Amino acid sequence: MDSLLTKMKEKGMKSLSPSKTKITVGMATCGIASGAELVYNALADEIEKQKLDIILSKTGCIGMCYREPLVDVIEPNRTRLTYSKVTPKNVIAILNQIAEGKSKDKKPYCRIDEEDLIINEEKIRYLTGALPDDIKAIPLMKEIDFYKKQVKIATRNCGFINPGNIDEYIARGGYFSLQKVLSNMEPVKVIEEVEGSGLRGRGGGGFSTGFKWRSCRNAPGEIKYVICNGDEGDPGAYMDRSIMEGDPHSVIEGMIIGAYAIGAHEGYIYVRDEYPLAVKALTLAISQAEEYGFLGKDIFNSGFSFDINISKGAGAFVCGESTALMASLEGKAGEPRAKYIHTIEHGLWDRPSNLNNVETWANVPVIISRGREWFSKIGYKKSTGTKVFSLVGNVKNIGLIEIPMGTTLKEIIYDIGGGIPKGKKFKAVQTGGPSGGCIPKELIDLPVDFDELTKVGSMMGSGGMIIMDETICMVDVARYFEEFLEGESCGKCVPCREGVRRMREILDDICKGNSKEGDVELLEDMSQAIIDGSLCALGGSAPNPVLSTIKYFRNEYNAHIREKKCPAGVCTEITRSD
Amino acid sequence: MDKVKNAKKNNKTIVEKYHGEKSSLIAMLQDIQKEYNFLPKDTLNLLSEETEIPLSRIYEVSTYYNSFSLKPQGRYVVQVCAGTACHIKGAPKLLSRLENELNIECGETTENLMFTLKDVRCLGCCSLAPVIKVDDHIHAYLTEDEIQGILENYRK
Numbered sequence: 001m002d003s004l005l006t007k008m009k010e011k012g013m014k015s016l017s018p019s020k021t022k023i024t025v026g027m028a029t030c031g032i033a034s035g036a037e038l039v040y041n042a043l044a045d046e047i048e049k050q051k052l053d054i055i056l057s058k059t060g061c062i063g064m065c066y067r068e069p070l071v072d073v074i075e076p077n078r079t080r081l082t083y084s085k086v087t088p089k090n091v092i093a094i095l096n097q098i099a100e101g102k103s104k105d106k107k108p109y110c111r112i113d114e115e116d117l118i119i120n121e122e123k124i125r126y127l128t129g130a131l132p133d134d135i136k137a138i139p140l141m142k143e144i145d146f147y148k149k150q151v152k153i154a155t156r157n158c159g160f161i162n163p164g165n166i167d168e169y170i171a172r173g174g175y176f177s178l179q180k181v182l183s184n185m186e187p188v189k190v191i192e193e194v195e196g197s198g199l200r201g202r203g204g205g206g207f208s209t210g211f212k213w214r215s216c217r218n219a220p221g222e223i224k225y226v227i228c229n230g231d232e233g234d235p236g237a238y239m240d241r242s243i244m245e246g247d248p249h250s251v252i253e254g255m256i257i258g259a260y261a262i263g264a265h266e267g268y269i270y271v272r273d274e275y276p277l278a279v280k281a282l283t284l285a286i287s288q289a290e291e292y293g294f295l296g297k298d299i300f301n302s303g304f305s306f307d308i309n310i311s312k313g314a315g316a317f318v319c320g321e322s323t324a325l326m327a328s329l330e331g332k333a334g335e336p337r338a339k340y341i342h343t344i345e346h347g348l349w350d351r352p353s354n355l356n357n358v359e360t361w362a363n364v365p366v367i368i369s370r371g372r373e374w375f376s377k378i379g380y381k382k383s384t385g386t387k388v389f390s391l392v393g394n395v396k397n398i399g400l401i402e403i404p405m406g407t408t409l410k411e412i413i414y415d416i417g418g419g420i421p422k423g424k425k426f427k428a429v430q431t432g433g434p435s436g437g438c439i440p441k442e443l444i445d446l447p448v449d450f451d452e453l454t455k456v457g458s459m460m461g462s463g464g465m466i467i468m469d470e471t472i473c474m475v476d477v478a479r480y481f482e483e484f485l486e487g488e489s490c491g492k493c494v495p496c497r498e499g500v501r502r503m504r505e506i507l508d509d510i511c512k513g514n515s516k517e518g519d520v521e522l523l524e525d526m527s528q529a530i531i532d533g534s535l536c537a538l539g540g541s542a543p544n545p546v547l548s549t550i551k552y553f554r555n556e557y558n559a560h561i562r563e564k565k566c567p568a569g570v571c572t573e574i575t576r577s578d
Numbered sequence: 579m580d581k582v583k584n585a586k587k588n589n590k591t592i593v594e595k596y597h598g599e600k601s602s603l604i605a606m607l608q609d610i611q612k613e614y615n616f617l618p619k620d621t622l623n624l625l626s627e628e629t630e631i632p633l634s635r636i637y638e639v640s641t642y643y644n645s646f647s648l649k650p651q652g653r654y655v656v657q658v659c660a661g662t663a664c665h666i667k668g669a670p671k672l673l674s675r676l677e678n679e680l681n682i683e684c685g686e687t688t689e690n691l692m693f694t695l696k697d698v699r700c701l702g703c704c705s706l707a708p709v710i711k712v713d714d715h716i717h718a719y720l721t722e723d724e725i726q727g728i729l730e731n732y733r734k
Contacts (some may be wrong), residue, residue, distance in 0.1 A: 029702060029703060029716070030706060033703050034718055054718060158588045224721065231701065234666075234700070235660070235664075235700035236662035236663045237702075238700075238704055238705075241702040271630040273645045274700070274701055312604070312606050313604075314608065314643030314646060316644060329601070331602060331604055331639070332603075332638075332639065333639050334644075368622075390664075390705075392705060393662070393663050393704075398704075400705075433662070464704075466666065466704075475676050483662070488699070490642075
């Protein structure tokens with residue numbers, strides 16, 4: 001089998017860096033929305049028209065969303081060039097430049113001479129020989145500000161492989177970890193490795209992945225399930241979409257390894273209804289993995305069998321909660337249940353079930369390959385490894401970033417993000433989606449990890465990081481999140497259903513100038529009751545946006561209530577304060 | 579009568595695709611909605627008969643999830659992204675302009691069954707905020723003033 005996988009790798013290498021020129025276009029959802037499809041079609045037409053011997057391929061999102069659409073040109077033995085903000089009008093210029101070997105009309109944004117694969121420390125050399133003078137001036141991708149501090153583990157292949165081609169995944173070290181596990185490692189050893197790496201759940205909870213696997217393995221019952229949570233519901237977060245669309249096999253490989261460790265033979269991937277492209281990519285990837293024998297019966301002749309099914313959500317935020325997700329998988333309304341019955345023992349169909357998020361699964365093959373020591377050295381205190389964030393909102397370089405845990409907010413916003421556009425001042429950063437909070441500029445030196453974010457009243461969540469400048473009203477932001485949660489509360493328990501609605505009404509009044517002294521205190525009291533009395537994490541964390549804005553932006557609440565003014569000028573029904 | 583026959587045939591195909599598995603109720607409803615653009619009452623009755631899932635369960639699920647509609651929807655479904663990034667970049671203004679232009683409120687369908695206006699929690703295109711999605715097409719970096727032109731294109 002070893003030689004078979006190596007053969008597949010060679011085949012994949014030929015597809016990744018072929019002996020003739022290859023052009024790839026970033027075609028994730030965000031790329032397509034910025035016009036990548038038009039660029040792709042224009043390239044295809046022109047290549048056909050000029051009868052050029054060029055391979056045209058699609059890839060996922062490399063993270064530089066602020067420069068989309070992105071086109072990469074890979075010529076044999078030459079440096080890999082990335083063109084950004086490409087329009088169909090640039091297509092002829094780019095093709096001419098390939099023919100002439102010079103860049104003039106459309107300047108490349110950055111280049112890659114060689115790349116270190118994180119999973120197996122192999123190098124992919126694009127450039128052999130000397131670098132032409134006109135290319136020297138183009139910066140290396142790893143040296144541009146946006147990438148300098150990034151370490152790509154979970155998103156290692158996004159933007160580099162064609163997600164629809166399993167060989168390219170294998171060429172970059174894919175499925176070798178699975179082979180290692182099935183041929184050389186006892187399930188318990190796999191769990192020890194993952195537990196020792198310190199990997200914590202990337203979906204927001206931050207629970208130890210290895211510990212979870214162990215508990216599920218030890219739970220009584222013949223039939224067990226592994227589930228991938230692809231119900232990325234946090235508004236402002238899209239890293240899981242990007243991984244599912246751009247590197248579906250990393251999730252699938254992680255799940256097979258997890259299933260082997262736990263003793264499960266059936267798995268589910270639950271994907272949001274809003275992500276049709278992710279469903280398509282995963283469906284194709286699963287059929288390819290089946291064809292190659294990585295899924296199905298007797299994988300790698302090990303006697304171990306495992307299958308994966310895809311289940312589409314139907315638009316309910318609360319289905320990101322583990323018990324609600326499992327109810328939805330059973331074809332029911334996605335209502336959570338009390339947590340004293342653990343899903344590890346009584347989950348899907350009342351059987352032991354292990355649920356991990358997309359990004360968590362994508363980390364697993366790298367941990368197996370590089371080992372726990374290596375992984376646990378990356379990161380900060382009790383948060384090892386990296387985290388993918390969607391850096392969005394009022395920031396210059398908008399995109400997906402993967403950084404070691406412990407990187408400070410300042411480094412993220414200013415070094416990677418390039419600061420606040422239009423000369424505006426930074427005001428706050430929102431993390432953790434509707435369960436998180438707003439962190440003020442005074443805390444900009446905060447190292448970002450699970451525990452530090454919780455300490456300041458926010459949380460990691462799935463990784464949305466929304467930067468807000470001085471034009472954003474924090475009361476309106478709190479109102480926005482409570483409105484969101486009011487709509488998404490399943491209605492099963494009273495504190496959440498009624499409490500969140502009441503909080504939203506009070507916040508509405510504050511924004512409209514109908515508030516009175518004491519409203520803030522009332523919000524605080526209600527928050528505590530909702531935290532104490534709610535059944536699931538949606539309700540239990542629902543007051544976070546309100547509490548964190550009251551804590552750090554009390555003066556804004558006061559201005560709304562006492563002076564009937566909105567300092568940021570967002571709440572148009574009351575006068576602007578300046 | 580033909581309509582009823584067709585509905586029966588369509589339903590059978592959908593039910594058979596999922597082997598009548600009760601756990602596939604959501605997937606079956608998704609297929610039905612794809613077929614009819616909404617969940618017609620007769621179809622749900624038939625589904626209940628064929629799968630032996632109580633009608634109350636079917637309605638519980640149909641009304642629980644945002645993506646299902648019990649009323650006919652417009653030819654084009656306009657979804658305004660209400661994610662955080664879109665919110666702070668002006669999504670509420672886009673929504674109210676759309677409500678004005680279409681003369682309906684969020685969640686409603688125009689009388690001529692041309693447009694249904696909805697808000698959606700997050701389309702995951704935060705880097706392009708604010709965005710709206712009309713059918714499968716995402717309009718990025720949208721301003722209020724572009725809305726009229728976009729609607730005109732679909733009206734043609």
